[in-house]
Amino acid sequence: MTTSTPVLDARGLTKAFDGTTVLHGVDLQVHDGELVAVMGPSGSGKSTLLHTISGMDTMTGGTVSVAGQDLGSLSQKQLARLRLTTMGFVFQHGHLLTNLCLLDNVVLPAYLACLAPREELNRRALALMERMGVAGLATRDVSEASGGQLQRIGICRALINEPTIVLGDEPTGALDSTAAAEVLDILGEINAEGTTVVLVTHDATVAARADRVLYMVDGRIVADRQQGRCAAVDLERRHGGVAAWLTELQPRSAVLGPV
Numbered sequence: 001m002t003t004s005t006p007v008l009d010a011r012g013l014t015k016a017f018d019g020t021t022v023l024h025g026v027d028l029q030v031h032d033g034e035l036v037a038v039m040g041p042s043g044s045g046k047s048t049l050l051h052t053i054s055g056m057d058t059m060t061g062g063t064v065s066v067a068g069q070d071l072g073s074l075s076q077k078q079l080a081r082l083r084l085t086t087m088g089f090v091f092q093h094g095h096l097l098t099n100l101c102l103l104d105n106v107v108l109p110a111y112l113a114c115l116a117p118r119e120e121l122n123r124r125a126l127a128l129m130e131r132m133g134v135a136g137l138a139t140r141d142v143s144e145a146s147g148g149q150l151q152r153i154g155i156c157r158a159l160i161n162e163p164t165i166v167l168g169d170e171p172t173g174a175l176d177s178t179a180a181a182e183v184l185d186i187l188g189e190i191n192a193e194g195t196t197v198v199l200v201t202h203d204a205t206v207a208a209r210a211d212r213v214l215y216m217v218d219g220r221i222v223a224d225r226q227q228g229r230c231a232a233v234d235l236e237r238r239h240g241g242v243a244a245w246l247t248e249l250q251p252r253s254a255v256l257g258p259v
């Protein structure tokens with residue numbers, strides 16, 4: 001059992017839209033260096049969970065702490081700063097700004113955080129783009145890059161402020177299998193270097209790379225599989241999909257081989 005302070009600590013997290021509850025008292029602790037995949041049927045609340053634990057959306061009830069900071073106690077300005085400096089986001093469709101060149105897209109979060117002079121930020125961004133194999137696109141527009149390249153740019157942008165935790169919503173969902181595998185390799189490397197990673201995904205190959213896989217049904221985490229062990233968190237809500245998932249999903253060690 002892990003005893004360190006969680007990087008992410010959600011307790012009794014609820015979220016309702018217009019009176020309809022979509023997250024029902026979710027408890028989730030993610031520890032430093034974990035690679036966590038969140039799976040579940042469409043509409044089960046995976047994206048809503050990601051949005052509320054990151055403070056991108058407000059919660060209706062419960063508490064969330066990220067890197068020891070209670071999101072509910074922060075002003076909007078403090079919350080924005082915490083997101084900027086502690087969290088990195090990778091989205092399915094990149095969410096890059098089309099009126100900026102790709103280098104400026106990568107630099108933007110660091111520029112907003114005022115972390116260093118512009119020249120230093122450019123150097124840092126170019127070094128990241130070099131590592132991701134997209135430095136040659138630095139002065140290009142968003143329209144000039146492929147989906148896989150844009151996703152690498154999105155990862156550079158997520159990493160520019162050296163976040164404690166990277167949160168991804170279907171980061172490979174719009175990619176072909178080759179580009180998806182490359183993006184997953186990159187996310188795996190980032191995690192191996194110590195960054196905590198939480199990915200919402202429908203893709204079992206993504207989940208197979210994770211240390212830990214959560215399965216959501218109807219706004220609840222109903223199973224939590226860690227390195228071959230599975231805790232059925234909410235047995236009363238067992239679901240056909242959960243049973244299939246439990247038998248199909250290989251533990252990480254079986255997929256990657258012994259380390």
Ligand SMILES: Nc1ncnc2c1ncn2[C@@H]1O[C@H](COP(=O)(O)OP(=O)(O)OP(=O)(O)O)[C@@H](O)[C@H]1O
Pocket residue numbers: 017018022040041042043044045046047048049
């Ligand atoms: N902004 C919103 N306003 C109203 N309802 C919303 C909003 N965002 C999500 N919902 C509802 O919350 C529920 C959960 O949606 P969510 O997008 O979190 O599910 P998901 O598991 O990520 O689905 P998918 O796998 O299809 O992306 C759905 O019923 C959805 O319609």
